[in-house]
Structures are given as structure tokens and as C-alpha cells.
Amino acid sequence: MDASSQRRPVDLATRSQRALALFSGTDLNPVPTWKSQHPTDSHRLNPDFRLIRDGYEIRIANGADALKRNTARLIERMYSSRGLFPYGQGESLDERDITVAACKGDHAVATLTLCLDVGKGLLADTLYRAEIDAARKNGGKVCEITRLAMDPEHSSYEALAGMMQLLYLVARLTYRVTDTFIEVHPRHAGFYRRMLGYQMVGPEKICPRVGAPAVLMHLCQRRLDHLVDLHAGRSDGESRTIYRMFQKRAELEELQRSLVASGPIQNQRRTSI
Template identity: 55%
Template sequence: MSPFCAQAYHYLRHFPIGEEGLSPAPQEFDDPKDKGSVFRFNPDFVLFRDGFEIRVLDGEHALKTRTAWLIERMYASRGLQAYRPTADVDERLTTIVACCGEHLVGTMTLGVDTGTGLMADTLYQKEVDAVRRKGGRVCEITRLAMDPEKGSQEALAGMVQILYILVSMVHKTSDIFIEVHPRHAGYYQRLLGYELVGQERTCPRVGAPAVLLHLCAKKLDMLVKRFAGNADSSARSFYRLFPTPAALSELHRALLSS
């Protein structure tokens, strides 16, 4: 593992983020600007990466309970408030998981604002509303957890590239938010391109300090185009672990094919 990959994996696996419980992937998505928009994910979609299988969960997926317990276990092990599984389906949310054989090794969730708000609004509604007023279509990343015994930077990179496809190609959001622990904000800024937009506050969901970070989708696209497919380069960008833009487009088509 290169020093860069080791650092990336260390930071992201050791700081889970988000809200209590599990929300499986939506069978459909309602755009507040177009109530007829519907996305159906291919139930057989799998991204294979270095022995890991990356999947997008549907509402009845057998992995959803194990995903909730992985989040609970990883959060509790770091002194954060424990998470409990829930069977509720929230169509704003899409859950991405990484598996190795029968083992669930990682998960993260994308939440899209369909008119009912984001979790980040609890602490940072003023900051998020500033983007909404400009016509921004906002989303957030939550519920990141990696099993330290079985996960790897390859599993993490696979989940993040599917996240990118959902953000930029499927939902076509304009702005991404993420609440992180203040001591990890620098990592997200240096290697993932985020900017600090919300000062430190106590997050009631996990009982820990948090800051709000923001990434414009146009900037994200620029970073992916610049670094994707250059895994052997010395550039300090997480996006160099992505495949080429052409390969990402192929994955997009596979994810939505029936």
C-alpha cells in the first residue's frame, strides 16, 4: 500500500460520520423540480475491485441489517453514540456497501434533498440555505463506517466512485455537504477538495464536535477529470484511485440498466 493510500484509508475508516440507523437505496427518486423523475437501480449491479464487491442496496436487501450493525459497532468503538438498526425506508437516501466474501466491510450513505431537508440542517441550515437560495440542488454524505479488520483503501475507493456516479451522473446534484470531526477536516480539504463552510458545533446525533464541509459538483467533476485513471502518479488526490472517466460512464449505465 502506498503512503498516500495508507493515509487515505486510515483517516476515512477511523472517522464514521452521519445519522442514526440505516436507510436502504431508493426504488425511485422524486426531483422537487420534476415530480416525474424516476431512477431504478439495477438489482444485479456489482462493482468488483481487488476482491471486494461494491453494491447499492435496495429496500429489501438482506445486507441492510448487517449494515446498520456495522455502523453501530464502529461508532460505539470510538466513543460515539451507538446506532440502532431500523427497518424504515427513506427514499431520499441511498446506501452503498463493500463486501469481501460473506463479510460486510464498509458502508456509506448519500442523502439527497427532495424538499424535506438534510440532516446537516440540524446544525447548519443557514449555510445550506445559502446554497439553496442560489438554486443549488444539495446532497450530503453520512453514515460512513469501515471495518478496520477487513476493509482496505480499495474497498473505500470503490464505494467513493459509486458515490460520485450517484452525485454527478444520476441525481445531478450541484453541491455536496459533509459533517466531519474538526481534526479530520484538513484531510477532506487537501485530498478531496472540500471547503470549510460551517464552524465547529456539537453534533447531537453522535455526541461529538463537527464542522461542515462543502464541495461544488463542478469542482468535483474537474478533479475527477484531472486525476482519475492516474493511480500511479504522485499527486495527492484521492480521485487518482478512480478509473478513467470513460469507465465511470460505463458503470453509470450498468447501475441504471434493468
């Protein structure tokens, strides 16, 4: 726990921030080249696309060099503050990876990266190739979430939900992935299970990229579709998942059409959790 967390009451948003430590960085054990069974279709994502969530601007950082540098500094700071292995942004990025950022003004306060199964495969193949190959062999189109970090001064469900909603527009509705994987610290697995619907599918191992324990978690995108349809837009107190802060399916599909269009769009959404 950092000093600032010790001075503040611990709320749900603060607890969620502690779980935002995925395993990424310089790959000490390069993944063997994997030729995807499902080559990624070429999509030009709208660089002007924005989601506005409670004052946070959620956007895609690809093509915005200053924002990409900003997210790299954020990741370096958040990972090093937890004693994780130095990040090494440049060496492990693929130009087809898609970085999502939540910004306050000109500063990125949260970020994540979607890695598609193209070219070199996934970072998680290093430890969990067998588990991910099982999805591939069943015809799955796989991806992973990595480089997820959030500034504790902006530990916000609104920012996290906005990033996850944009990720859904990109991964599920645009690239039609079927299986999403994520490596997390074992202590954080409960958060991803309760709030995001992930299930643990890989045993605890030491991640060589950060020198810390990891487990592999998986979310079938058909299950994700069900969770979105079940919880999106609910205002009652019974649903505590991130997906209650999503928009309804018809609105998401409209946003996705704007995401791959050439014109600018801004979408504002405010939902309490």
C-alpha cells in the same frame, strides 16, 4: 486508537479509516420539513450492479434486506467503539436514501449513505441550515453523505475509492446534484480536504445526534468533475487523492448507463495508491 491499530504499523489506509466517522443516528432535533426546489427524478437503480475492487464487491444495498441489516450492524459497532451516541438506524432513514456497501464475501466491511434533498431535507440542516440554504437559493441541488463507517480490519483505499466512485455515478451522473455536504469531526477535516477536495463551510458545533464536535464541509460538483478529469487513472506518484483510483470519464459514463439499466454488470478495477 483501538488495540488492533496499536499492534499494526500505521499506514495511509489505517489513517484514512480513522477519519471515517461521520455524524448520524437518531435525530434528537428533527429537521423542519423542507420541500426541495429540485424534486428528485425517479430512477430505478440496477440491483445487480457491481464494482469489483481488489476483492471487494461494491454495491447498492437498497432492496437487499440482509445487506442493509449487515451495514446497520457495522455502523453500530464502529460508532459505539468510538464512544459516539447510539446509532438508531431505523428512525432516521428515508426510503429514498441510497446506501452503498463494500463487501467481502457476504459481509459488509464499509458503508456510506447518500441522502438526497427530498421530503425531510438533510440531517445536516439541524446545525447548518443557513449554509445549506445558501446553495439551495443559488439553484443548487444538494445532498449529503452520512453513515460512513469502515471496519479497521478492512481499512482499504480500494474499498473507499470504490464506494466513492459508485457514489459519483449515483449522485452526480444519475441525480445531477450540484453540491454535496458532509458533517465530520474537526480532527478529520484535513483528510476530507486533502483526499476528497472538500472545503470547510460551517463552524464547529456540537452534533446532537452523537454528542461530539462537528464541522460542515462542502464539495461543489463542478469542482469534483474537475478533480476526476485531472486525476482519474493516473499511475504516477504525484497524485495522492482518491480520484486517481477512479476510471476515466468515458468509462464512468458507460458504468452509469449500466447502473440505471435492467441487466447485470460486473466491473473490475485494480489500482494502487
